[in-house]
Amino acid sequence: MLIVDQYAYSNQLSSVHPVEKMIFSLTTLLIALISNSIIVSVVVIFVMSGLLVLKAKIPKLVFLKLLLVPLSFIIMGLIPIIISVTTSKHDFIVQMSYWGLTLGISSANLITAVELLFRTTASVCCLYFLALTTPMIEINSMLRKLKIPAVFIEFMNLVYRLLFILLDTAHQIKVAQLSRGGYSSIKNTFTSLAYLGSNLLVKAYYRAKKLSLALKARGYKGKIEVLERDHHLSKRNLSIIAVTEIVLVIFSILVEVV
Amino acid sequence: MTEAILATKDISFNYPDGTKGLDDLSLTIPQGEKVVILGPNGAGKSTLFLHFNGILEPEQGSVFFEGQRISYDKQTLTNLRKKVGLIFQDPDEQLFSASVYQELSFGPLNLGLSKAKVKQRVIEAMKVTGISELEEKPTHLLSYGQKKRVAIAAVLAMKPKVIIFDEPTAWLDPQGAEEIISFLEELTANGITIVMATHDVDLAYKWADYVYIMNQGTKIASGIPSDVFQNKSLLEKVSLVQPLVLELYQQLQEQGVVKPNQYPKTKQELLKLIKN
Numbered sequence: 001m002l003i004v005d006q007y008a009y010s011n012q013l014s015s016v017h018p019v020e021k022m023i024f025s026l027t028t029l030l031i032a033l034i035s036n037s038i039i040v041s042v043v044v045i046f047v048m049s050g051l052l053v054l055k056a057k058i059p060k061l062v063f064l065k066l067l068l069v070p071l072s073f074i075i076m077g078l079i080p081i082i083i084s085v086t087t088s089k090h091d092f093i094v095q096m097s098y099w100g101l102t103l104g105i106s107s108a109n110l111i112t113a114v115e116l117l118f119r120t121t122a123s124v125c126c127l128y129f130l131a132l133t134t135p136m137i138e139i140n141s142m143l144r145k146l147k148i149p150a151v152f153i154e155f156m157n158l159v160y161r162l163l164f165i166l167l168d169t170a171h172q173i174k175v176a177q178l179s180r181g182g183y184s185s186i187k188n189t190f191t192s193l194a195y196l197g198s199n200l201l202v203k204a205y206y207r208a209k210k211l212s213l214a215l216k217a218r219g220y221k222g223k224i225e226v227l228e229r230d231h232h233l234s235k236r237n238l239s240i241i242a243v244t245e246i247v248l249v250i251f252s253i254l255v256e257v258v
Numbered sequence: 259m260t261e262a263i264l265a266t267k268d269i270s271f272n273y274p275d276g277t278k279g280l281d282d283l284s285l286t287i288p289q290g291e292k293v294v295i296l297g298p299n300g301a302g303k304s305t306l307f308l309h310f311n312g313i314l315e316p317e318q319g320s321v322f323f324e325g326q327r328i329s330y331d332k333q334t335l336t337n338l339r340k341k342v343g344l345i346f347q348d349p350d351e352q353l354f355s356a357s358v359y360q361e362l363s364f365g366p367l368n369l370g371l372s373k374a375k376v377k378q379r380v381i382e383a384m385k386v387t388g389i390s391e392l393e394e395k396p397t398h399l400l401s402y403g404q405k406k407r408v409a410i411a412a413v414l415a416m417k418p419k420v421i422i423f424d425e426p427t428a429w430l431d432p433q434g435a436e437e438i439i440s441f442l443e444e445l446t447a448n449g450i451t452i453v454m455a456t457h458d459v460d461l462a463y464k465w466a467d468y469v470y471i472m473n474q475g476t477k478i479a480s481g482i483p484s485d486v487f488q489n490k491s492l493l494e495k496v497s498l499v500q501p502l503v504l505e506l507y508q509q510l511q512e513q514g515v516v517k518p519n520q521y522p523k524t525k526q527e528l529l530k531l532i533k534n
Binding site for chain 1: 313336344363364397398416
Protein backbone atom coordinates (compact mmCIF):
# COMPACT_ATOMS: atom_id res chain seq x y z
CA MET A 1 0.00 0.00 0.00
CA LEU A 2 2.62 2.50 -1.03
CA ILE A 3 0.06 4.94 -2.41
CA VAL A 4 -1.49 5.22 1.03
CA ASP A 5 1.92 5.94 2.49
CA GLN A 6 2.68 8.69 0.01
CA TYR A 7 -0.63 10.43 0.56
CA ALA A 8 -0.18 10.16 4.31
CA TYR A 9 2.79 12.50 3.99
CA SER A 10 1.58 14.77 1.22
CA ASN A 11 -2.13 15.32 2.00
CA GLN A 12 -3.45 18.70 3.03
CA LEU A 13 -4.37 17.50 6.53
CA SER A 14 -0.91 16.16 7.34
CA SER A 15 -0.09 19.11 9.55
CA VAL A 16 -3.17 18.57 11.72
CA HIS A 17 -2.35 17.06 15.10
CA PRO A 18 -2.35 13.26 14.83
CA VAL A 19 -4.26 12.89 18.09
CA GLU A 20 -7.09 15.00 16.68
CA LYS A 21 -7.26 12.86 13.58
CA MET A 22 -7.11 9.68 15.59
CA ILE A 23 -9.86 10.76 17.99
CA PHE A 24 -12.02 11.83 15.08
CA SER A 25 -11.49 8.69 13.08
CA LEU A 26 -11.86 6.24 15.96
CA THR A 27 -14.94 7.78 17.62
CA THR A 28 -16.67 7.98 14.26
CA LEU A 29 -15.69 4.38 13.68
CA LEU A 30 -17.23 3.44 17.03
CA ILE A 31 -20.48 5.22 16.20
CA ALA A 32 -20.60 3.57 12.78
CA LEU A 33 -20.11 0.16 14.38
CA ILE A 34 -22.63 0.58 17.18
CA SER A 35 -25.40 2.17 15.17
CA ASN A 36 -27.75 -0.20 13.38
CA SER A 37 -29.03 2.32 10.92
CA ILE A 38 -28.07 2.48 7.29
CA ILE A 39 -28.68 6.23 7.33
CA VAL A 40 -25.97 6.74 9.96
CA SER A 41 -23.56 4.63 7.90
CA VAL A 42 -24.34 6.65 4.80
CA VAL A 43 -23.77 9.89 6.72
CA VAL A 44 -20.42 8.59 7.98
CA ILE A 45 -19.38 7.52 4.48
CA PHE A 46 -20.25 10.95 3.12
CA VAL A 47 -18.52 12.86 5.94
CA MET A 48 -15.33 10.81 5.71
CA SER A 49 -15.01 10.70 1.95
CA GLY A 50 -15.99 14.37 1.75
CA LEU A 51 -13.22 15.28 4.18
CA LEU A 52 -10.70 13.10 2.38
CA VAL A 53 -11.49 14.44 -1.07
CA LEU A 54 -12.30 18.08 -0.31
CA LYS A 55 -10.14 18.81 2.73
CA ALA A 56 -7.20 16.42 2.47
CA LYS A 57 -7.26 16.72 -1.35
CA ILE A 58 -6.93 13.03 -2.02
CA PRO A 59 -7.89 12.56 -5.70
CA LYS A 60 -11.41 11.10 -6.04
CA LEU A 61 -10.32 8.28 -8.32
CA VAL A 62 -7.48 7.24 -6.03
CA PHE A 63 -9.84 7.09 -3.08
CA LEU A 64 -12.44 5.10 -5.03
CA LYS A 65 -9.81 2.62 -6.18
CA LEU A 66 -8.56 2.23 -2.63
CA LEU A 67 -12.14 1.64 -1.45
CA LEU A 68 -12.59 -1.12 -4.01
CA VAL A 69 -9.84 -3.19 -2.38
CA PRO A 70 -11.63 -3.91 0.92
CA LEU A 71 -15.04 -3.73 -0.78
CA SER A 72 -14.27 -6.74 -2.92
CA PHE A 73 -13.50 -8.73 0.23
CA ILE A 74 -16.63 -7.44 1.93
CA ILE A 75 -18.84 -8.41 -1.00
CA MET A 76 -17.32 -11.88 -1.11
CA GLY A 77 -18.07 -12.19 2.58
CA LEU A 78 -21.66 -11.11 2.10
CA ILE A 79 -22.53 -13.86 -0.39
CA PRO A 80 -22.95 -16.60 2.25
CA ILE A 81 -25.13 -14.23 4.28
CA ILE A 82 -27.43 -13.41 1.36
CA ILE A 83 -27.82 -16.92 0.00
CA SER A 84 -29.26 -19.56 2.29
CA VAL A 85 -29.30 -23.27 1.59
CA THR A 86 -32.07 -25.28 3.23
CA THR A 87 -34.04 -28.47 2.82
CA SER A 88 -37.26 -27.03 4.22
CA LYS A 89 -39.57 -24.48 2.67
CA HIS A 90 -38.97 -20.76 3.28
CA ASP A 91 -40.49 -17.54 2.01
CA PHE A 92 -37.59 -16.64 -0.25
CA ILE A 93 -37.76 -13.76 -2.72
CA VAL A 94 -35.80 -15.68 -5.29
CA GLN A 95 -35.16 -19.38 -5.08
CA MET A 96 -33.90 -22.42 -6.93
CA SER A 97 -34.33 -26.05 -5.96
CA TYR A 98 -32.09 -28.97 -6.88
CA TRP A 99 -32.37 -32.51 -5.54
CA GLY A 100 -34.37 -31.43 -2.54
CA LEU A 101 -31.98 -28.61 -1.62
CA THR A 102 -33.27 -25.05 -1.89
CA LEU A 103 -30.99 -22.12 -2.66
CA GLY A 104 -32.68 -18.84 -1.89
CA ILE A 105 -32.51 -15.23 -0.86
CA SER A 106 -34.75 -14.13 1.96
CA SER A 107 -35.70 -10.50 2.44
CA ALA A 108 -34.46 -10.51 6.06
CA ASN A 109 -31.02 -11.74 5.02
CA LEU A 110 -30.89 -9.26 2.20
CA ILE A 111 -31.56 -6.40 4.60
CA THR A 112 -28.89 -7.69 7.00
CA ALA A 113 -26.42 -7.91 4.16
CA VAL A 114 -27.12 -4.41 2.91
CA GLU A 115 -26.85 -3.06 6.46
CA LEU A 116 -23.57 -4.87 6.88
CA LEU A 117 -22.29 -3.60 3.56
CA PHE A 118 -22.93 0.00 4.54
CA ARG A 119 -21.63 -0.42 8.03
CA THR A 120 -18.36 -2.00 6.92
CA THR A 121 -17.89 0.57 4.16
CA ALA A 122 -18.40 3.31 6.74
CA SER A 123 -15.81 1.69 9.01
CA VAL A 124 -13.37 1.30 6.16
CA CYS A 125 -13.82 4.99 5.33
CA CYS A 126 -13.00 5.89 8.95
CA LEU A 127 -9.82 3.84 8.88
CA TYR A 128 -8.85 5.20 5.47
CA PHE A 129 -9.28 8.67 6.85
CA LEU A 130 -6.65 7.92 9.48
CA ALA A 131 -4.37 6.00 7.13
CA LEU A 132 -4.49 8.56 4.34
CA THR A 133 -3.97 11.62 6.49
CA THR A 134 -1.60 10.43 9.21
CA PRO A 135 1.94 9.25 8.53
CA MET A 136 2.98 5.99 10.13
CA ILE A 137 5.67 7.81 12.10
CA GLU A 138 3.03 9.85 13.87
CA ILE A 139 0.79 6.89 14.52
CA ASN A 140 3.83 5.31 16.10
CA SER A 141 4.56 8.27 18.30
CA MET A 142 0.93 8.31 19.42
CA LEU A 143 1.19 4.69 20.42
CA ARG A 144 4.25 5.66 22.42
CA LYS A 145 2.21 8.30 24.22
CA LEU A 146 -0.45 5.68 24.91
CA LYS A 147 2.28 3.73 26.76
CA ILE A 148 2.29 0.76 24.41
CA PRO A 149 5.43 -1.28 25.32
CA ALA A 150 8.55 0.12 23.65
CA VAL A 151 9.40 -3.25 22.10
CA PHE A 152 6.28 -3.18 19.92
CA ILE A 153 6.88 0.37 18.81
CA GLU A 154 10.55 -0.20 17.99
CA PHE A 155 9.49 -3.27 16.10
CA MET A 156 6.82 -1.41 14.15
CA ASN A 157 9.26 1.37 13.37
CA LEU A 158 11.94 -0.97 12.09
CA VAL A 159 9.49 -3.07 10.11
CA TYR A 160 8.10 0.05 8.52
CA ARG A 161 11.54 1.34 7.56
CA LEU A 162 12.88 -2.02 6.44
CA LEU A 163 9.79 -2.67 4.37
CA PHE A 164 10.85 0.09 2.03
CA ILE A 165 14.43 -1.13 1.92
CA LEU A 166 13.17 -4.61 1.15
CA LEU A 167 10.89 -3.36 -1.63
CA ASP A 168 13.75 -1.31 -2.98
CA THR A 169 16.10 -4.30 -2.95
CA ALA A 170 13.46 -6.48 -4.60
CA HIS A 171 12.98 -3.84 -7.26
CA GLN A 172 16.74 -3.62 -7.88
CA ILE A 173 17.04 -7.38 -8.20
CA LYS A 174 14.08 -7.48 -10.57
CA VAL A 175 15.51 -4.73 -12.77
CA ALA A 176 18.88 -6.50 -12.81
CA GLN A 177 17.17 -9.74 -13.83
CA LEU A 178 15.00 -8.07 -16.47
CA SER A 179 17.99 -6.36 -18.03
CA ARG A 180 19.65 -9.71 -18.50
CA GLY A 181 16.64 -11.43 -20.03
CA GLY A 182 14.86 -12.66 -16.91
CA TYR A 183 11.07 -13.07 -16.97
CA SER A 184 11.10 -13.53 -20.75
CA SER A 185 9.28 -16.87 -20.80
CA ILE A 186 6.95 -18.61 -18.41
CA LYS A 187 9.68 -21.04 -17.42
CA ASN A 188 12.33 -18.49 -16.66
CA THR A 189 9.78 -16.26 -14.98
CA PHE A 190 9.47 -18.97 -12.36
CA THR A 191 13.23 -19.41 -12.00
CA SER A 192 13.81 -15.65 -11.93
CA LEU A 193 11.15 -15.30 -9.28
CA ALA A 194 12.69 -18.11 -7.25
CA TYR A 195 16.09 -16.44 -7.39
CA LEU A 196 14.55 -13.15 -6.41
CA GLY A 197 12.80 -14.70 -3.43
CA SER A 198 15.78 -16.61 -2.10
CA ASN A 199 18.28 -13.81 -2.65
CA LEU A 200 16.02 -11.20 -1.21
CA LEU A 201 16.09 -13.10 2.05
CA VAL A 202 19.89 -13.31 2.08
CA LYS A 203 20.25 -9.66 1.13
CA ALA A 204 17.72 -8.61 3.73
CA TYR A 205 19.67 -10.52 6.34
CA TYR A 206 22.92 -8.72 5.45
CA ARG A 207 21.12 -5.41 5.33
CA ALA A 208 19.81 -6.02 8.83
CA LYS A 209 23.30 -6.95 10.04
CA LYS A 210 24.78 -3.80 8.55
CA LEU A 211 22.03 -1.72 10.07
CA SER A 212 22.83 -3.07 13.49
CA LEU A 213 26.51 -2.16 12.91
CA ALA A 214 25.51 1.36 12.00
CA LEU A 215 23.33 1.59 15.10
CA LYS A 216 26.20 0.38 17.26
CA ALA A 217 28.45 3.04 15.74
CA ARG A 218 26.12 5.63 17.15
CA GLY A 219 26.06 4.18 20.62
CA TYR A 220 23.16 1.69 20.42
CA LYS A 221 22.88 -0.22 23.68
CA GLY A 222 19.83 -2.37 23.14
CA LYS A 223 17.14 0.25 23.13
CA ILE A 224 16.20 2.55 20.30
CA GLU A 225 15.33 5.86 21.81
CA VAL A 226 14.21 8.71 19.63
CA LEU A 227 12.77 12.12 20.17
CA GLU A 228 9.18 12.94 19.26
CA ARG A 229 8.27 16.13 17.54
CA ASP A 230 6.19 18.58 19.52
CA HIS A 231 2.62 18.97 18.39
CA HIS A 232 0.09 21.41 19.68
CA LEU A 233 -3.54 20.44 19.94
CA SER A 234 -5.82 22.95 18.29
CA LYS A 235 -8.80 23.86 20.46
CA ARG A 236 -10.72 24.88 17.38
CA ASN A 237 -10.24 21.50 15.71
CA LEU A 238 -11.03 19.64 18.90
CA SER A 239 -14.29 21.52 19.34
CA ILE A 240 -15.26 20.92 15.72
CA ILE A 241 -14.58 17.22 16.24
CA ALA A 242 -16.58 17.17 19.48
CA VAL A 243 -19.57 18.92 17.87
CA THR A 244 -19.49 16.59 14.85
CA GLU A 245 -19.38 13.50 17.03
CA ILE A 246 -22.17 14.72 19.33
CA VAL A 247 -24.36 15.52 16.32
CA LEU A 248 -23.64 12.06 14.92
CA VAL A 249 -24.52 10.36 18.22
CA ILE A 250 -27.76 12.35 18.61
CA PHE A 251 -28.61 11.64 15.00
CA SER A 252 -28.07 7.92 15.37
CA ILE A 253 -30.19 7.84 18.57
CA LEU A 254 -32.98 9.77 16.81
CA VAL A 255 -32.90 7.38 13.85
CA GLU A 256 -33.12 4.47 16.25
CA VAL A 257 -36.09 5.93 18.21
CA VAL A 258 -38.11 7.18 15.25
CA MET B 259 52.92 16.51 12.79
CA THR B 260 50.43 17.45 15.51
CA GLU B 261 49.36 15.12 18.27
CA ALA B 262 47.64 11.93 17.17
CA ILE B 263 43.95 11.70 17.97
CA LEU B 264 43.59 8.16 16.67
CA ALA B 265 46.27 5.57 16.17
CA THR B 266 46.59 1.86 15.53
CA LYS B 267 49.60 -0.19 16.47
CA ASP B 268 50.29 -3.47 14.69
CA ILE B 269 46.64 -4.44 14.39
CA SER B 270 45.57 -7.59 12.61
CA PHE B 271 42.06 -8.79 11.94
CA ASN B 272 40.60 -11.69 9.98
CA TYR B 273 36.96 -12.23 9.16
CA PRO B 274 35.30 -15.46 10.24
CA ASP B 275 35.07 -16.64 6.61
CA GLY B 276 38.87 -16.44 6.37
CA THR B 277 39.09 -13.16 4.47
CA LYS B 278 42.08 -11.17 5.58
CA GLY B 279 40.94 -7.82 6.94
CA LEU B 280 43.98 -6.12 8.41
CA ASP B 281 47.55 -7.28 8.57
CA ASP B 282 49.93 -5.70 11.07
CA LEU B 283 48.72 -2.19 10.38
CA SER B 284 50.11 0.84 12.19
CA LEU B 285 49.04 4.37 11.43
CA THR B 286 48.24 7.62 13.16
CA ILE B 287 45.58 10.21 12.51
CA PRO B 288 46.87 13.66 13.51
CA GLN B 289 44.48 15.90 15.44
CA GLY B 290 42.59 18.44 13.34
CA GLU B 291 43.94 17.25 10.00
CA LYS B 292 42.34 15.95 6.85
CA VAL B 293 43.49 12.42 6.27
CA VAL B 294 42.72 10.36 3.19
CA ILE B 295 43.05 6.61 3.04
CA LEU B 296 43.43 5.28 -0.48
CA GLY B 297 43.50 1.74 -1.65
CA PRO B 298 41.78 -0.69 -3.96
CA ASN B 299 38.54 -2.41 -3.01
CA GLY B 300 39.20 -5.01 -0.36
CA ALA B 301 42.32 -3.22 0.90
CA GLY B 302 40.82 -3.12 4.41
CA LYS B 303 39.72 0.49 4.61
CA SER B 304 36.24 -0.22 5.89
CA THR B 305 37.58 -2.83 8.29
CA LEU B 306 39.99 -0.25 9.66
CA PHE B 307 37.16 2.22 10.12
CA LEU B 308 35.16 -0.26 12.14
CA HIS B 309 38.19 -0.54 14.42
CA PHE B 310 38.39 3.22 14.91
CA ASN B 311 34.92 3.19 16.39
CA GLY B 312 35.41 0.07 18.51
CA ILE B 313 32.89 -2.01 16.57
CA LEU B 314 35.55 -4.52 15.63
CA GLU B 315 38.24 -5.55 18.07
CA PRO B 316 41.66 -6.38 16.63
CA GLU B 317 42.93 -9.91 17.09
CA GLN B 318 46.41 -8.53 17.64
CA GLY B 319 47.67 -5.05 18.40
CA SER B 320 45.83 -2.09 19.84
CA VAL B 321 43.89 1.00 18.87
CA PHE B 322 44.54 4.29 20.64
CA PHE B 323 42.30 7.27 21.07
CA GLU B 324 43.91 10.49 22.34
CA GLY B 325 46.86 8.42 23.46
CA GLN B 326 44.72 6.04 25.53
CA ARG B 327 44.62 2.38 24.57
CA ILE B 328 41.03 1.39 23.87
CA SER B 329 39.70 -1.24 26.23
CA TYR B 330 36.52 -2.88 25.05
CA ASP B 331 34.28 -2.37 28.07
CA LYS B 332 30.91 -0.68 27.71
CA GLN B 333 31.90 2.63 29.28
CA THR B 334 34.94 3.14 27.07
CA LEU B 335 33.07 2.13 23.95
CA THR B 336 30.21 4.52 24.66
CA ASN B 337 32.72 7.28 25.15
CA LEU B 338 34.62 6.35 22.01
CA ARG B 339 31.50 6.27 19.85
CA LYS B 340 30.60 9.69 21.16
CA LYS B 341 33.94 11.09 20.01
CA VAL B 342 34.45 9.12 16.81
CA GLY B 343 31.59 9.33 14.32
CA LEU B 344 31.30 6.87 11.48
CA ILE B 345 29.48 7.69 8.26
CA PHE B 346 28.83 4.68 6.09
CA GLN B 347 29.04 4.68 2.34
CA ASP B 348 25.45 3.67 1.73
CA PRO B 349 23.13 5.91 3.75
CA ASP B 350 20.39 3.27 3.54
CA GLU B 351 22.56 1.08 5.73
CA GLN B 352 22.71 3.78 8.33
CA LEU B 353 19.21 5.22 8.42
CA PHE B 354 16.95 3.07 10.55
CA SER B 355 14.05 5.41 11.09
CA ALA B 356 11.46 6.57 8.62
CA SER B 357 11.58 10.00 10.21
CA VAL B 358 14.49 12.38 9.66
CA TYR B 359 13.88 13.98 13.03
CA GLN B 360 13.88 10.67 14.90
CA GLU B 361 16.95 9.50 13.01
CA LEU B 362 18.90 12.53 14.13
CA SER B 363 17.79 12.28 17.74
CA PHE B 364 18.94 8.67 18.12
CA GLY B 365 22.68 9.29 18.55
CA PRO B 366 22.49 12.22 20.98
CA LEU B 367 19.88 10.38 23.09
CA ASN B 368 22.30 7.47 23.40
CA LEU B 369 24.78 9.91 24.90
CA GLY B 370 22.34 10.42 27.76
CA LEU B 371 21.62 14.07 27.00
CA SER B 372 18.44 15.78 28.14
CA LYS B 373 15.54 16.03 25.70
CA ALA B 374 15.88 19.78 25.40
CA LYS B 375 19.57 19.44 24.57
CA VAL B 376 18.93 16.70 22.05
CA LYS B 377 16.27 18.79 20.36
CA GLN B 378 18.68 21.69 20.11
CA ARG B 379 21.37 19.47 18.60
CA VAL B 380 18.96 17.97 16.08
CA ILE B 381 17.87 21.39 14.90
CA GLU B 382 21.47 22.57 14.73
CA ALA B 383 22.62 19.51 12.78
CA MET B 384 19.77 19.94 10.30
CA LYS B 385 20.73 23.55 9.84
CA VAL B 386 24.44 23.02 9.15
CA THR B 387 23.78 20.19 6.73
CA GLY B 388 21.03 22.15 4.99
CA ILE B 389 18.27 19.61 5.51
CA SER B 390 15.92 21.65 7.69
CA GLU B 391 13.24 21.51 5.02
CA LEU B 392 13.40 17.69 5.01
CA GLU B 393 12.38 17.40 8.67
CA GLU B 394 8.81 16.43 7.80
CA LYS B 395 9.75 14.02 5.03
CA PRO B 396 10.06 10.27 5.49
CA THR B 397 13.55 8.93 4.75
CA HIS B 398 12.29 6.55 2.05
CA LEU B 399 11.08 9.44 -0.10
CA LEU B 400 14.44 11.24 -0.08
CA SER B 401 16.94 11.25 -2.93
CA TYR B 402 20.32 9.58 -2.53
CA GLY B 403 22.08 12.90 -1.96
CA GLN B 404 19.50 13.93 0.62
CA LYS B 405 19.86 10.61 2.44
CA LYS B 406 23.60 11.16 2.50
CA ARG B 407 23.11 14.52 4.17
CA VAL B 408 20.74 13.02 6.72
CA ALA B 409 23.33 10.33 7.51
CA ILE B 410 25.97 13.02 8.01
CA ALA B 411 23.65 15.14 10.15
CA ALA B 412 22.82 12.10 12.29
CA VAL B 413 26.50 11.74 13.18
CA LEU B 414 27.11 15.49 13.51
CA ALA B 415 24.32 15.71 16.10
CA MET B 416 26.55 13.65 18.39
CA LYS B 417 29.28 16.33 18.10
CA PRO B 418 32.19 13.97 17.51
CA LYS B 419 35.84 15.05 17.50
CA VAL B 420 36.68 12.79 14.59
CA ILE B 421 34.41 11.98 11.67
CA ILE B 422 35.19 9.04 9.48
CA PHE B 423 33.70 9.02 5.99
CA ASP B 424 33.60 5.90 3.90
CA GLU B 425 33.66 7.22 0.34
CA PRO B 426 31.55 10.33 0.90
CA THR B 427 31.43 11.29 -2.77
CA ALA B 428 30.60 7.86 -4.19
CA TRP B 429 27.48 7.84 -6.36
CA LEU B 430 26.95 11.56 -5.96
CA ASP B 431 26.61 13.88 -8.94
CA PRO B 432 29.52 16.35 -9.39
CA GLN B 433 27.63 19.17 -7.73
CA GLY B 434 26.60 16.99 -4.80
CA ALA B 435 30.19 15.80 -4.38
CA GLU B 436 31.44 19.38 -4.52
CA GLU B 437 28.94 20.40 -1.84
CA ILE B 438 29.99 17.58 0.45
CA ILE B 439 33.67 18.47 0.06
CA SER B 440 33.16 22.14 0.83
CA PHE B 441 31.06 21.06 3.79
CA LEU B 442 33.97 18.94 5.04
CA GLU B 443 36.12 22.04 4.72
CA GLU B 444 33.75 23.80 7.15
CA LEU B 445 34.01 20.91 9.58
CA THR B 446 37.80 21.03 9.66
CA ALA B 447 37.63 24.78 10.16
CA ASN B 448 35.72 23.96 13.34
CA GLY B 449 38.55 21.74 14.53
CA ILE B 450 37.04 18.39 13.61
CA THR B 451 39.48 15.76 12.40
CA ILE B 452 38.35 14.04 9.23
CA VAL B 453 39.37 10.67 7.90
CA MET B 454 38.12 9.74 4.45
CA ALA B 455 38.33 6.68 2.28
CA THR B 456 38.14 7.39 -1.41
CA HIS B 457 39.18 6.13 -4.83
CA ASP B 458 39.34 9.61 -6.24
CA VAL B 459 43.06 10.47 -6.44
CA ASP B 460 42.39 13.99 -7.69
CA LEU B 461 40.23 14.67 -4.67
CA ALA B 462 42.77 13.10 -2.31
CA TYR B 463 45.59 15.17 -3.78
CA LYS B 464 43.65 18.43 -3.62
CA TRP B 465 41.99 17.99 -0.27
CA ALA B 466 44.16 15.92 2.06
CA ASP B 467 46.80 17.07 4.53
CA TYR B 468 48.05 13.55 4.85
CA VAL B 469 47.60 10.39 2.78
CA TYR B 470 47.82 6.71 3.57
CA ILE B 471 47.81 4.08 0.87
CA MET B 472 46.65 0.65 1.90
CA ASN B 473 46.81 -2.67 0.13
CA GLN B 474 45.85 -6.14 1.34
CA GLY B 475 45.20 -4.99 4.87
CA THR B 476 48.39 -3.10 5.41
CA LYS B 477 49.95 0.31 4.85
CA ILE B 478 52.23 0.57 1.84
CA ALA B 479 52.82 4.32 1.76
CA SER B 480 52.13 7.45 3.75
CA GLY B 481 53.00 11.11 3.67
CA ILE B 482 51.87 14.47 2.37
CA PRO B 483 50.02 14.22 -0.96
CA SER B 484 52.67 15.89 -3.12
CA ASP B 485 55.23 13.33 -1.90
CA VAL B 486 53.08 10.20 -2.01
CA PHE B 487 51.64 10.84 -5.45
CA GLN B 488 55.06 11.25 -7.05
CA ASN B 489 55.80 7.57 -6.68
CA LYS B 490 54.28 6.35 -9.93
CA SER B 491 55.36 2.71 -9.65
CA LEU B 492 53.87 2.41 -6.18
CA LEU B 493 50.58 3.88 -7.36
CA GLU B 494 50.49 1.47 -10.26
CA LYS B 495 50.99 -1.44 -7.90
CA VAL B 496 47.65 -0.66 -6.25
CA SER B 497 45.98 0.24 -9.57
CA LEU B 498 45.86 3.95 -8.82
CA VAL B 499 46.86 6.73 -11.18
CA GLN B 500 48.65 9.99 -10.53
CA PRO B 501 46.46 13.02 -9.93
CA LEU B 502 46.01 14.82 -13.24
CA VAL B 503 47.24 18.20 -12.00
CA LEU B 504 50.38 16.70 -10.51
CA GLU B 505 51.14 14.64 -13.61
CA LEU B 506 50.78 17.67 -15.86
CA TYR B 507 52.89 19.76 -13.52
CA GLN B 508 55.69 17.22 -13.61
CA GLN B 509 55.58 17.03 -17.40
CA LEU B 510 55.65 20.80 -17.70
CA GLN B 511 58.48 21.01 -15.20
CA GLU B 512 60.58 18.55 -17.21
CA GLN B 513 60.04 20.72 -20.26
CA GLY B 514 61.07 23.78 -18.30
CA VAL B 515 57.71 25.53 -18.57
CA VAL B 516 57.20 25.83 -14.80
CA LYS B 517 59.54 26.12 -11.84
CA PRO B 518 60.20 23.03 -9.70
CA ASN B 519 58.90 22.31 -6.15
CA GLN B 520 55.77 24.42 -6.26
CA TYR B 521 53.19 21.63 -6.47
CA PRO B 522 49.91 23.18 -7.54
CA LYS B 523 46.84 21.64 -5.86
CA THR B 524 44.22 22.66 -8.36
CA LYS B 525 43.80 23.35 -12.05
CA GLN B 526 43.66 27.09 -11.33
CA GLU B 527 46.93 27.00 -9.41
CA LEU B 528 48.59 25.13 -12.26
CA LEU B 529 47.32 27.59 -14.86
CA LYS B 530 48.67 30.43 -12.75
CA LEU B 531 52.09 28.79 -12.61
CA ILE B 532 52.10 28.37 -16.39
CA LYS B 533 51.20 32.03 -16.91
CA ASN B 534 54.05 33.27 -14.75
